[in-house]
Amino acid sequence: MTKVNIPGKLFLAGEYAITHPGNTAIIATITTGLTIEIQDAQKNLSVAKSNTITKYWQFQMGVTEDQYTDDWRYVRAAIKLLDDYVTNHQIHSHLNNVNITISSHLNSKSGKIGLGSSAAVVVGIIEALDRHFHLQLPILTRFKLAGLAHLHVQKNGSLGDIAAITYGGIIAYQSPDLSLLPHINQQWLNPDIVDMAWPSLDIISLPWPVNWQILLGATHESADTKVAISHTQLTPQFLSQSQQIVQELINTIIDVNYHKLTIKLRANQTLLTNQLPTGYVTPKLAFLLTTLGDTAGKISGAGFGDNGFAILNSHNDILANTWKSYGIDAQIISISPQKRG
Template sequence: MTKVFIPGKLFLAGEYAITHPGNTAIIAATTTGLTVEISAASAQSSVFSNTISHPWQFQMARFDNHYTNDWRYVGSAIEIIRNYMTLNYKNRPLSDITITVISHLNGPLGKIGLGSSAAVVVGIIEAFNDFFQLDLPILTRFKLASLAHLHVQKNGSLGDIAAITYGGVIAYQSPDLSEFVLTDNGWLNPDIINDPWPKLAITSLPWPKNWQLLLGATHESADTKSALTNMNLTQKFLSDSQLIVQDIIHTVVVGNYAHFAQGLRANQRLLTHNLPAGYVTPKLAVLLDSLKDIAGKISGAGFGDNGFAVFNDNADQLIRFWQLHQIDPQIIVISAQKGNL
C-alpha cells in the first residue's frame, strides 16, 4: 500500500502576469492538503473520495477515458501517466488498484482556495510513482501533472502544480508551451515531458522562520478559468509585475519584513488598477483595509476565494477583526520542500 500527503498552495505575488510565459510568481505550499492512498485490487480499479459521493470504477488495462465530470482531474492524471508509461515503460503494465483521496482543502463552509484540483492531479501522479516504483524525477512528475491539469482546464500558469509538487516557497517562471503540438484528441503529447520546456524556472526561496502566514478565506468561490477569459493585460502591466515580484523575492531572501510589506502593497495596487472592479469583492476590500502596516494582499485570482497576511508578531487583533467581518482566519504552515530544484 502507498499513502502520500499532497500540500495545498497559496499565491503570494505575481498573479495574472504569471499566465504569460516567462513571468514570475511567488507561491507557497501549505500543510493543509490532501492524501492519496493506493492499494492492490484484483478484479477492477476503483476511486473513492470524501468530497465525491459516488465512486468511479474502471479497468486499468482497458482504460477508455469515459470518466464523469466529478472525476475529470483524477481521470486525466491516470490517462496521462498511462500514456507516458506506454511510451517509456513498455514492459511495465499497470495493475488494477483501489485509490482513496481524502481532502482537507474544503472547510465546513466550502472550499478555502488552496488549489484542490491541482493537488488532486499531483497526488495521483505522486501516488502512482510511489506504488508502481517508477522512480520518476521530480521535474517529470511536475510535467505529467501539468499536462493532466491543462487537459481539463485548458489554461493556467501551472504555478499551483509547481508549488504543490516541489513544496516550500518557490519563485516560479511560467513556461512557453505554444510550440508544442496537440494530438488529435486534444492532448499535449506526453513525448514533450522529456523535452526542455522553454522559459520554465522553479527556484526555492528561504522563507524567514519568524514570518507566519494567515489565510483569510471568504468562502466565496472564484472561477479562475472565467476570470482569465478575455483578460487583456498590457505589456506595461507584465513588466511592472516582473519588477515588483523580483523586488519581493529579494526581500524574502534577505528577510526584510518592512520592504516585503511594501512590495506586496505595490503588487496589490498594480492588480487592483488593471483588473475589473469585481476582482476586489466586498469581503476582500475589508481584508485589504485591515492590513495597514501588516504585509498581505489578495491571493490568486481574486473575485472571491481569499487573501492573506504575513505577520512577525501577535495577530490576535487581526484575527478578531476578520472574524467580525465573516472572513475565516486560518493559520497556514508552509510545507517542507521536496526534491532538488
C-alpha cells in the same frame, strides 16, 4: 498500502501576469490539502473513491476511457498520461489494478477554501502512483505529467499551482511557453511532450524566514479563475511592472527584509487593483486590505472572492479577530516542506 499527503497552494504575488509565458509568481504550499491512499486491488478491477465525489469510479488500469467531463476527469487524465508514459518508456512492465481513496481537507463547513483542489488531485495521483509502483520519476517529470493532465481537462492555466504543489515549500515559478511545443489540437495527453524542454520554464525553491507566519483570510466566496482571466486584458506595461515587483519580492524574501516585503506586496496589490475590473475586490477582500496597515499582505489568486492573506513577523491576534468579526475565517497556516527528487 501507499499513503501520501499533498499540500494546497496559496499565491503570494504575480497573479494574472503568470498566465503569460515568461512571467513569474511566488507561490506558497500549505499543509492543508489532500490525503491519497493506494492499495493493490484484490480483483482485476480498480476502484477510486473520494469524500468529495458521491459516486465511485471503476476502471481497468491501462484501458481508461477517454472521458474527461465527469467528476473523475482529473484523476482519469492523470492515470491515462502516467500509464502511457510508463509504457512508452518501458519503466514498468505494467501498472496493476489498485484501489484509490482520496480524502480532501480543502473544504470547510462554510464551503471551499480555494487552495487548489484540482491541482492537488492530479499532483497527488501522479506522486502516489509513482511511489506505489516504485517508478522513481524525477520531480520535474512528475510536474510535467501532472501539468499536462490538468491542462488537458481545464484547457488553460499557468500550471503554477501544479508546480508549487509538486515541489512544496515556497517557489518562484516562471511560466513556460507551451505554444512553442508540437501538439495536435491541444491534445495534451501526449507523453512525448514530457521529455521535451519547455521554453521559459523555471522553478526555484525559496528559503522562508522562520519567524514569518502566513495568516490566511478565507472569504468562502468562490471565484472562477478561468472566467476571471478570460475577461481580463493585460497590458505590456502591467506585465513588465509585475515582473519587476516579483523579482524584488524574491530578493526581499531571501534578504529577510520585512519592511520591504510590506511595501512590495502593497505595490503588487495596487497594480492588480488598478488593472482588474471592480468586482475583483469584493467587500470582504476590501475590508481585509484596509485592516492590514503596516502588516504585509494582499489578495491571493484570482480575487473576486476566495482568499487574502497577511504575513506576520510577530504574534498578532488582533488582525485575525478583526477579520473574523467581518465573516472572514482567519487561521495561521503551516508551510509544507520542500520535496526532493
